[in-house]
Amino acid sequence: MASLGVNIDHIANVRQARRTVEPDPVRCALLAELGGADGITVHLREDRRHIQDRDVELLRATVRTRLNLEMAATAEMEAIALRVRPDMVTLVPERREEVTTEGGLDVAGQRDGLAAMVGRLMEAGIGVSLFVDPDDAQLEACRHCGARWVELHTGAYAEAAWGEQPFQLARITEATAIARGLGLRVNAGHGLTYHNVEPIAAIEGMEELNIGHTIVARALLVGLQEAVRQMRALVQNPRRDPLFGDRQP
Ligand SMILES: CC(=O)[C@@H](O)[C@H](O)COP(=O)(O)O
Numbered sequence: 001m002a003s004l005g006v007n008i009d010h011i012a013n014v015r016q017a018r019r020t021v022e023p024d025p026v027r028c029a030l031l032a033e034l035g036g037a038d039g040i041t042v043h044l045r046e047d048r049r050h051i052q053d054r055d056v057e058l059l060r061a062t063v064r065t066r067l068n069l070e071m072a073a074t075a076e077m078e079a080i081a082l083r084v085r086p087d088m089v090t091l092v093p094e095r096r097e098e099v100t101t102e103g104g105l106d107v108a109g110q111r112d113g114l115a116a117m118v119g120r121l122m123e124a125g126i127g128v129s130l131f132v133d134p135d136d137a138q139l140e141a142c143r144h145c146g147a148r149w150v151e152l153h154t155g156a157y158a159e160a161a162w163g164e165q166p167f168q169l170a171r172i173t174e175a176t177a178i179a180r181g182l183g184l185r186v187n188a189g190h191g192l193t194y195h196n197v198e199p200i201a202a203i204e205g206m207e208e209l210n211i212g213h214t215i216v217a218r219a220l221l222v223g224l225q226e227a228v229r230q231m232r233a234l235v236q237n238p239r240r241d242p243l244f245g246d247r248q249p
């Protein structure tokens with residue numbers, strides 16, 4: 001049964017639209033936890049477009065579940081992680097001009113440098129997850145780096161046309177089995193919604209889904225605590241193939 005990490009980046013987006021103090025993601029994290037979140041995820045971007053350093057520091061002091069810090073694999077972010085000590089760091093690719101994360105981290109292309117950073121973070125007692133595409137070579141490189149976790153990028157699945165979703169679901173299902181065979185624990189996220197999440201949540205061995213944008217969007221209609229409660233109900237008790245009817249992936 002998968003757990004739910006709630007990403008609160010887009011609450012901070014609303015605040016940053018006016019460079020003001022509300023809505024405060026720190027206060028909203030409490031509501032997400034009251035709604036049943038198993039963890040809180042934030043992406044501290046180099047351009048600070050939404051989550052701020054102050055948010056990460058206060059969340060460390062206030063989150064009662066687990067704090068997962070998404071960050072680029074840079075010296076600046078590593079220093080922040082070693083100071084703040086989140087429960088987990090998820091290393092993600094980052095480009096200033098991107099609207100949102102566009103793909104998985106190229107672990108295979110920077111194995112040795114990442115292995116050193118992973119080692120330092122784990123030495124400090126911080127769990128490390130690598131955000132990668134569902135790709136065999138990337139998963140093998142993740143094992144080489146010493147990370148215990150991978151987070152499979154579900155963007156291609158989420159953005160796929162209806163007829164292509166079974167293929168993308170099969171890719172993630174297969175990657176999950178391969179990752180577990182390599183001794184890695186498996187999370188997933190990016191672009192998941194109330195309408196596409198269940199087949200991902202139902203994958204054998206899927207441990208946690210990190211979901212943000214769709215929860216914040218629904219929160220505008222029903223409130224954050226209720227939006228989290230509704231998503232956790234889907235993640236915890238997914239119908240295997242509500243999207244595909246009698247189609248087989
Ligand atoms: C790694 C991932 O898929 C998301 O957490 C992404 O980092 C969100 O970034 P934005 O919130 O800036 O879109």
Ligand SMILES: NCC(=O)COP(=O)(O)O
Pocket residue numbers: 007041151188189190191192210211212213214
């Ligand atoms: N790593 C995925 C995440 O934290 C949330 O992504 P999204 O649901 O906002 O697309």
